[in-house]
Amino acid sequence: MCNPPRHQSTASTSSSPGIGPGVGTGTITAAVRALIPAHPVCTQALAVAKSILPASILYHSLRVYFYATAFMRLFEDLLPPDAHYAPSIRSTMASEYDNPTPSCTPRAAPHVLFVACILHDIGTASTYNDVPERFEVVSADVAENLLRAHGIPEKEVRDAWLAMSLHTSPGIAERLGGTVRALRLGVRADFGSYPPPPPEFIDTWADVIRWQLPRLEIEKELGDAVCEQGIQNPQKAPGGSWPGDLVRAKRDNPDWEGVNRGF
Secondary structure (H helix, E strand, C coil): CCCCCCCCCCCCCCCCCCCCCCECCCCCCHHHHCCCCCCHHHHHHHHHHHHHCEHHHHHHHHHHHHHHHHHHHHCCCCCCCCCCCCHHHHHHHHCCCCCCCCCCCCCCCHHHHHHHHHCCCHHHCHHHCCCCCCHHHHHHHHHHHHHHHCCCCHHHHHHHHHHHHCCCCCCCHHHHCHHHHHHHHHHHHHHCCCCCCCHHHHCCCHHHHHHCCCCCCHHHHHHHHHHHHHHHCHHHCCCCCHHHHHHHHHHHCCCCCCCCCCC
16 A cells, blocks of 8 residues: 555544535435344444435445445456356456455455445545545545454455545556455446346345436436536646646536546
């Protein structure tokens, strides 16, 4: 992790004023809660996310978790040794990224994957507007602090940090495998740039994703949050980064009110 600065979460478990539109309005149904790992770190991470994220980003983060879990299983990262799935399903989905680097860790505990997913965009909250780091790194630091506080092993903390800090890095995250690849592909699947896992891998969550985690205006709200931070604090949007692309697109199209054209 190259010893990144450790940004503590200042969020309470209730809505904080002045953070952004719709903050604290997301509803977590009983059906959704039943699919979240029963671990104290997940309970705390969800409370933090719910308190300072708008509903659109909260629901996106939950959908990413369900997709990422399915991708972990698809790529045999969480499969038990005696599990069997049709080779055609695996080959169809794995053909693009079937050779992760040998040094990556192929497995992840469900509660660690959940924390990485539910907090992967937490750095977009205005709580962190003054932190001079990209939102991806801020998010990773928040999760790192939380996981360590719950005694999660350092190697798993590192994998979560890498997954979160690299989730907007195309062509790199996909090759690292494990948590890093699962989170990246979960994000891509939710935004339509990668095929979602086959029905066999998401049948448990399909109705929840469709009916209880609405998309709302996720593309616009997330793009605007990242862009606004980058305009206010250029250190958050360096050249060559996704935040930098969003800021450049906004400056090129200052009167455009739709989804940021760099999204």
